Amino acid sequence: EIVLTQSPVTLSLSPGERATLSCRASQSVSSTYLAWYQQKPGQAPRLLIYGASSRATGIPDRFSGSGSGTDFTLTISRLEPEDFAVYYCQQYGSSPRTFGQGTKVEIK
């Protein structure tokens, strides 16, 4: 099983600041098979990024993904009020399709 470890657990930032979230895999993950999801309180997760760097439909370009091998990054260039949420990475190249434990981006 591929274990995904996200850091930091919590990120405290102000609107307009840049957010950098990390997802590290216990073994190499093809970049084709790495996704990021956003989840707001009381809502279902929403797909943001797939294939490590491709934005899903309707996702603003302030969200970007990068990385390869065992290290992946989600960057939010300038935080908007609606971006404060929990973010999860997921690998979907092998079974079981594991998620990271999440990073909460909170208002400072």
Place this chain on the structure above:
Amino acid sequence: EVQLVESGGGLVQPGGSLRLSCAASGFTFSSYWMHWVRQAPGKGLVWVSRIKSDGRSTAYADSVKGRFTISRDNAKNTLYLQMNSLRAEDTALYYCARESGYGSTPLDYWGQGTLVTVSS
């Protein structure tokens, strides 16, 4: 518009059973792989199970293998999760989700979830 609506959750005693349903609409259900993902209260997302489009192939997390069974009825556009021998640690919000393509693709649509509580 793609819609996934879960139902069937509730309070059940340890050792009991429950069957969850997920009614799909707005897309050709029979063409897509489907998943169940759960989230314990205040915790993160955990993948539970997957079923291919024709229902002939399934996969499970080790934590539910042998106790849970995923199935689908393509004529009724409905996904199921039969949960037996339930434990307290199965308490969670259960989401059904659609896989975006034909295998090894991300989950592009999610339902709102149905809550399962296992307690005496």
